[in-house]
Amino acid sequence: MIRALIADKRILVCAGPGGVGKTTTAAALAALAARSGKKTLVCTIDPAPRLADALGVGGLGPEPRSVPPAACRLLGIPEAGERLWAVRLDTARAFARLVEQQVQDPAMRRRITENVIYRQITTSLTGSQEYAATLALYELAQDESYDLIVLDTPPTANALDFLDAPKRIAAAVASPAIKWFARPPGGGLSFQRLRMGGALVLRRVGKLVGSTFIEDLAAFLVDFQDVLGGFLARAESVDALLRSPQTAFLLVLAPVTAAVDEALYFHGRLQAAGVPVAGFVANRVQPVPGLTDPAALADAIRATGALNGQPEAAVGRAAARLGALGRTFQAIAAGERRALERLAARAPGTPVIRIPLLDHDADNLAELRVVGDSLAAG
Numbered sequence: 001m002i003r004a005l006i007a008d009k010r011i012l013v014c015a016g017p018g019g020v021g022k023t024t025t026a027a028a029l030a031a032l033a034a035r036s037g038k039k040t041l042v043c044t045i046d047p048a049p050r051l052a053d054a055l056g057v058g059g060l061g062p063e064p065r066s067v068p069p070a071a072c073r074l075l076g077i078p079e080a081g082e083r084l085w086a087v088r089l090d091t092a093r094a095f096a097r098l099v100e101q102q103v104q105d106p107a108m109r110r111r112i113t114e115n116v117i118y119r120q121i122t123t124s125l126t127g128s129q130e131y132a133a134t135l136a137l138y139e140l141a142q143d144e145s146y147d148l149i150v151l152d153t154p155p156t157a158n159a160l161d162f163l164d165a166p167k168r169i170a171a172a173v174a175s176p177a178i179k180w181f182a183r184p185p186g187g188g189l190s191f192q193r194l195r196m197g198g199a200l201v202l203r204r205v206g207k208l209v210g211s212t213f214i215e216d217l218a219a220f221l222v223d224f225q226d227v228l229g230g231f232l233a234r235a236e237s238v239d240a241l242l243r244s245p246q247t248a249f250l251l252v253l254a255p256v257t258a259a260v261d262e263a264l265y266f267h268g269r270l271q272a273a274g275v276p277v278a279g280f281v282a283n284r285v286q287p288v289p290g291l292t293d294p295a296a297l298a299d300a301i302r303a304t305g306a307l308n309g310q311p312e313a314a315v316g317r318a319a320a321r322l323g324a325l326g327r328t329f330q331a332i333a334a335g336e337r338r339a340l341e342r343l344a345a346r347a348p349g350t351p352v353i354r355i356p357l358l359d360h361d362a363d364n365l366a367e368l369r370v371v372g373d374s375l376a377a378g
C-alpha cells in the first residue's frame with residue numbers, strides 16, 4: 001500500500017495530532033521512497049534535535065539539503081545520486097516570502113510585515129501555521145526535480161485545519177471589510193476615508209481595543225491592497241495542490257480508542273470534502289509479548305544463564321513476575337488490537353499500517369529504518 005503511494009503520488013502529507021509521530025513517519029517514509037530510487041524531499045517541522053542532526057538539517061535554513069552520504073548508507077539508500085533531501089520548514093518565513101514576491105518596494109514590504117494586523121493573520125489566526133506549511137510546500141513543489149515530497153505537519157495540526165487553511169486565510173484577507181476598503185465605490189482608499197462613516201464600526205472597535213489598532217488596521221489595509229490579489233491567487237493554487245490526485249493524506253494516530261474515534265471523524269470529514277485518506281498509520285503499537293507462561297519463562301531464563309548459581313526458587317520468582325508483566329502487556333496489546341480492528345471495520349477500504357513501539361525514541365537513523373520497514377510491510 002505504502003509502496004503504491006510512493007510509486008503513484010507526488011506529495012504525501014502526514015497529518016495527525018501533536019506528538020503522535022508525524023515527523024518520524026514523514027522522515028521514515030521519505031527514506032523508504034529514496035531507497036526505492038525516488039528523488040525525495042522531506043519537509044520537516046520542528047524535528048527532534050537528534051533527528052534533525054541525523055538528517056543534516058540541524059540548523060534552520062530555507063533551502064533543502066541532501067542528506068549526508070553516511071546517513072544514507074545507514075538508511076539503506078543507494079549512494080549513486082543524491083536521492084534523499086531534507087528541509088526544515090520555517091513557517092514564519094513562508095508568509096514573508098509571499099510578501100517579498102508580491103511587493104517590490106522594500107519600504108512597503110517592511111511596513112506590511114511589521115504591521116500588527118499582518119502578524120495576527122500570519123501567526124495567530126487558526127490555520128495560519130498549517131497554511132504557512134502548505135505555502136512552503138507549494139514553492140518546493142515547483143521544483144520538478146523531486147519525484148516525491150513528503151510533508152510533515154505542524155504540532156497542533158489536524159488534517160482538516162490543513163485543508164481548510166487556504167480558504168480560511170483567503171477569507172480573512174478578503175473579508176468584506178477588507179474588500180470594502182480595497183475597492184471603495186468611487187474614490188481611492190485613504191486614511192481619511194477609513195476615519196469617515198465607513199469606519200464607524202472600526203471606531204467603535206477602536207474604543208474597545210485602543211486607537212493604535214485603527215491606525216494599524218488602516219495602514220495594513222492600504223498597503224495590503226497590493227498583495228491581496230496575490231494572496232488569494234496563491235491560496236487557490238495551494239488549495240488545488242492539496243486536493244489534486246497527485247497528493248495523498250496519511251493520518252497518523254495512537255492505537256487507542258479516543259484516537260481511533262478522532263481519526264474516524266477526520267476520515268469522514270475528509271471523504272466528504274472529496275479528499276479521501278489514503279491510509280492510517282497507527283504508531284507506537286505495543287508488541288505482543290512472546291512468553292507469558294511461567295514454566296516457559298523459567299526455561300527461557302535458565303537458557304540465558306542470567307541466574308546461574310542462584311537457587312531454583314529465584315528462577316521461579318523471576319518467571320512468575322515476568323509472566324505477570326507479560327500478561328499486563330498482553331492485555332494492552334489486545335486492547336490496541338481491538339481499537340485498530342474497529343478502525344479498519346469502520347473505514348473499510350482505508351488500510352491501517354502499524355508501527356511498533358520502539359525501545360526508545362525513534363530519533364536515530366537505525367530506528368528510522370525500522371519504522372520505514374514497518375511502513376513498507378503494512
Ligand SMILES: Nc1ncnc2c1ncn2[C@@H]1O[C@H](COP(=O)(O)OP(=O)(O)O)[C@@H](O)[C@H]1O
Pocket residue numbers: 017018019020021022023024025047048155283284285355356357358359360361362363
Ligand atoms: N514508534 C515509535 N517508538 C518509539 N518512539 C517513537 C515512535 N515514533 C515516534 N517516537 C518518538 O516520539 C516522539 C514524538 O515523535 P514525533 O515524530 O516528533 O511526533 P510529532 O511530529 O507527531 O509531534 C519523538 O521523540 C520520537 O522519536
Ligand SMILES: [Mg+2]
Pocket residue numbers: 022023024045046047152153154155
Ligand atoms: Mg513533529
